[in-house]
Amino acid sequence: MNRYQKFKVGWVYLPLGCWLWAPLLLFLLILAALVWRLANPPDSDVQSAMVGKTVPAFVAPAAVPGKPAVTSGDLADGNPKLVNFFASWCVPCVGEAPVLTMLKQQGIRIVGIAVRDRPAELRQFLSDNGDPFQRIGSDPESRVQLAFGSAGVPETFVIDGRGIIRMQHIGPIEADDVPDLVQAVKDAR
């Protein structure tokens, strides 16, 4: 009846054909890959390669009348600060605005870069949601944004007094993030 003779050794049946172990071996291979993945989690956000480097030279003209423009030189003025990329067309930025105001009240300097925005709407946005910015530069073609290695709005960078990017925060700043950011600005001194 059987193709080959079978022997029983204790509880185990012999011969143990190679193919009987195939599922186990395959599974172990997959397991190894999964273990590796757990040990090296994927990064889903696009982290800027600029973190730790000096801000590239740029000039962002004044975005609204009455607010000074932003240049790379302004960022290396000896004071650590936040650079916030935002826009009036960006809905999460509305949610972020009160948190930025909170940061300003804690004495954090914030410089804004308005990405692909227009003055009239920007002015409306600032009067609706508050204006925590020392300066606001206009970045109509996302050039400054790309120079920072930023992929979306809102994003916020911690810059130290020498104009070096210390940290990148992707997405809106939420109330939970405030202590970390305040600490990062302090550390950047």
Place this chain on the structure above:
Amino acid sequence: MIAEAGLAALWLAAALAILQLFLAFGPSPVRAVAAGPVRSIAIVEGLLTVFAMAMLMWVFARTDLSVLLVAENSHSAKPWLYKVAGAWGNHEGSMLLWVTILGLAGAALAIFSRRLDAKTLTAALGAQGALALGFFAFLLLSSNPFARLSPPAFEGRGLNPLLQDPGLVLHPPTLYVGYVGLSVAFSLAVGALITGRVDSSLAKAMRPWVLGAWIMLTLGITAGSYWAYYELGWGGWWFWDPVENASLMPWLAATALLHSINVLAARDSLRAWTVMLAMVAFSMSMVGTFLVRSGVLTSVHAFAVDPKRGTFLLALLAIYVGAAFVLFALRSGKLSEGPKFELVSREAALVGNNLLLTVILGIVFIGTLYPLFIEALTGAKLSVGAPYFNAVAGPLALLLALLVCVGPLLNWKAGSGEKLKRLAVPALVGATVLVIAIFALPGDGILSRIALGIAGMLAIAAFLPLVGRKLRRTPLSTWGMVVAHFGIAVALTGMAASTMLTKEVLTAARPGEQVQVGPWLVEFESVTPTAGSNWTALEAELRASRGDGVTVLRPQARYYTSPPTETTESAIKTVFSGQLYTVLGKPAEDGRWQLRLWWKPLVTLIWLGGALIALGGALALVGRAWRGWRRAVV
């Protein structure tokens, strides 16, 4: 108190699982008397898990913000239905649902499988207890759904708006019943390997479980596909997303198992193979759960990632699947081969089905994990998309569909020659239809054309097993097979037709402008703000007509306040011949709006086909249960 009661029930159930394990696999004097107690314990354990789940749903229904999980995932201003369904719209709750279904499956196994020999049943219940114990430990030690928050939150943080949809109410529970229902097949296979009794009575005991789980998986995948189709606003019905694949892989394994189990039941053949498939099917469920819950693969199902939980789940996976495969290697040598069969026979056709399904499963598996393997070996990052899956799995799936035309007509063992001769004429006609379909139809895509041809053939061939039978006396399970196979033809038609004939328009339009898409003339009337209980939205008014009356569609771009999220709510008009699918996109700077419009002919057939396949399964299940019940009574 409610939360504490739920937690206590979970601990009790875990303790019972330990006892169950000890009784089933303990020293032989214990095992000798274990049969009765193990069954009672399995039933009580099932009831306790149901109780715990009910408690969680209760705290969600009341929005009890002193429970951490509720505070993090619910909101008092949410519609009632979504509050309750929110109980499983998060990691902890969905794992509790998983465990609840596992417990229920164990209880049902104890209640309904009395005809199986007592030793195998006891060992199977022991295996089920071992599975339950691991997942109880996972819940209690790393994902406690009942943890308190002190002081209570002022307001909940809300449920991900994408999940605030009737889909959430149905999609996870059906999929989970499918996933976890396969655990019974797994436990039975383990039990039978331990006792060495792999025969047709095992197949008959296993079949209703596989069938039931498979029906739910089919429904869950179909519903999930439709949900993604209208909710994500991308207009596609299958994205080969890792989490979609994670649900497809157990389905493929279960489909293969469903067919091989019939060979084991009827002919006592394919013993080792069926046992292995039963193990693979549930292993795929666990791999799927791990992939989804650990967040190791990038996917639209971006659940919260916690490395500790991932490690825990992976350890469980390693223990269960590893142990099962070791058991298989050591014990399946005992299983003799069943009776031989001819190349042209029902058995051979089912073996063909199994081989094709297994290869497709392998293709999906490799495609899903390939980026991970490559990154582990070389560090390069890549993604595997639809072109690979369609090109590699597509032709094999079509070959399988072709086999479905013939397989059910063959006899068991041998002597199918006569039947095949009678088949010659219809097959010739079918082949002609196929060729005409391939060359005559408009649109592009050779695969879709062939698919359409095969679907047409299968739509007819599916009914051939009924020819020459007395329809009234045909068993319900045969009707089930016919309906399910016809469902494949229907779904295939939908897939091929919508792929070939879809018209897509991406445009920026001002209110007042008109856009033509396929046979539809769509007039963009206006965009107006609107609001619901926890969202605000911009809503477009589109007037669509095909020369006969006007249909108004109102796609929305929604903004949810808690948590802040934007979603697009597509508006879909279903007519007999297909669907008009509209999405409102972003405003452009000059007062124009992005509009995405699709005319998708016959696309609804995809989900109708899926439903028919599940219905066929249900007919077979009812038919078999009915026959079993009558036999027990008479």
